[in-house]
Amino acid sequence: MxxxxxxxxxxxxxxxxxxxxxxxxxxxxxxxxxxxxxxxxxxxxxxxxxxxxxxxxxxxxxxxxxxxxxxxxxxxxxxxxxxxxxxxxxxxxxxxxxxxxxxxxxxxxxxxxxxxxxxxxxxxxxxxxxxxxxxxxxxxxxxxxxxxxxxxxxxxFPRTDPAIIVAVTDADDRILLGRQPVWEPKRMSVLAGYVEAGESAEQAVHRELAEEVGLHGLTDVRYFASQPWPFPRSLMLAYTAHCPHPDQLAPDTAEIETARWFTRADFTAAVESNELLQPSKHSVAYRLIHTWLKR
Ligand SMILES: [Zn+2]
Incomplete structure (x- = not known):
């Protein structure tokens, strides 16, 4: 879609x-x-x-x-x-x-x-x-x-809550994927979070990455696309961003069970061996990941 x-x-x-x-x-x-x-x-x-x-x-x-x-x-x-x-x-x-x-x-x-x-x-x-x-x-x-x-x-009127979702890459063009404890086993995706009151979407990108995985100082935060996500009532605002300090990665395990950097070869091998389940093909998360995979 x-x-x-x-x-x-x-x-x-x-x-x-x-x-x-x-x-x-x-x-x-x-x-x-x-x-x-x-x-x-x-x-x-x-x-x-x-x-x-x-x-x-x-x-x-x-x-x-x-x-x-x-x-x-x-x-x-x-x-x-x-x-x-x-x-x-x-x-x-x-x-x-x-x-x-x-x-x-x-x-x-x-x-x-x-x-x-x-x-x-x-x-x-x-x-x-x-x-x-x-x-x-x-x-x-x-x-x-x-x-x-x-x-x-x-x-x-029917309400929609804005949330950000972001494909973060590093200098080696690896992508950051993580998983929440409540997801089905093996599911991994790019990170996401709600926009707070009085906050811009870009500010939410910086804050969520700092809170969830300890990454500070993101650069090149750029809008990518949006999609409805009625679970329960989100509008996902997708971004790409660059992380200059990938070694800072330190997941807050209350929110993110695990997070790691993937090369394209890592990602493809994990999907093909069924060690990693991708997001739904109808999600902007899937588009973010596959745009990175092809570029
Ligand atoms: Zn009233």
Whole structure:
């Protein structure tokens, strides 16, 4: 999935402000419905294939969100509480696998962008039921893409948390890869972390590398690309950077179980021998690593 070109999903942002818009599209002959849980779980009809169904009954603004037009079909997401509620939405004759997206990402093609929107909307819906300022229950608007507080008038939109991810290389053009203790065995990747309040993304790159692996004085911190990462609601801002002092490497083992410098030959051998699992092919981490590998 190339996240740097125009999206295949047309969100129709201007049109969705009209009150009647979502209702009309709900009854469109090509409309399709995805069911997603408040944890971002979806139903798959086959590996990498979302289960779309025809919308039936009346449009329910409290749970049905219009997310855009995909391949000529208006797409709605119905947000339900949990896996059991997803299962209940399907007939017994329609076998589906209900899962979070992260373990099954690599089976997807470009439909992953629809899956990411669905997961993001599902998680936001579960966490945005009440006004964060006054506690009043919120009312959906704009086809479910925003919520309004009827008491203090505050408008609530799906949130995205910025995070940085960075491919650090040294004078010998080795790349730094590490792993978090919570990851599956053998998984390694470039390092990442959230941007703090009042901080620039570049400042976060310097801070995270210092905190997590003891590397100070990075140079040539350059923007690379971005991608959505709805686990739970990140926007990954990818950078490259140069480390003039690779011998400073000292992982903070509470956050980073291990970290080391890889030459291209090291990396290729580790992947081929199955000692190292790469990030998902749909992740910007994969693109960072493979851009380094090819240059
Ligand atoms: Zn309020």
């Amino acid at each position: 190339d996240w740097t070109i125009a999206a295949g999903l047309d969100r129709m942002v201007d049109a969705r402000h009209a009150d009647s818009f979502a209702v009309e599209l709900w009854h469109h002959p090509k409309a399709q419905l995805l069911v997603v849980s408040e944890r971002g779980h979806v139903a798959l009809r086959a590996p990498g294939k979302l289960t779309f169904t025809r919308p039936t009954g009346e449009y329910r603004p409290e749970s049905d969100v219009f997310v855009g037009e995909w391949q000529g079909s208006p797409i709605f997401v119905r947000v339900v509480a949990d896996d059991a509620a997803i299962a209940a939405a399907f007939q017994a004759s329609c076998p589906v696998k209900i899962t979070g997206l992260r373990p099954v990402l690599d089976a997807f093609d470009d439909e992953v962008q629809v899956a990411f929107v669905a997961a993001a909307i599902g998680r936001w819906s579960g966490m945005a039921k009440f006004c964060s300022r006054c506690g009043t229950a919120l009312t959906p608007a704009c086809g479910g893409n925003m919520r309004k507080c009827g008491n203090c008038r505050l408008e609530h």
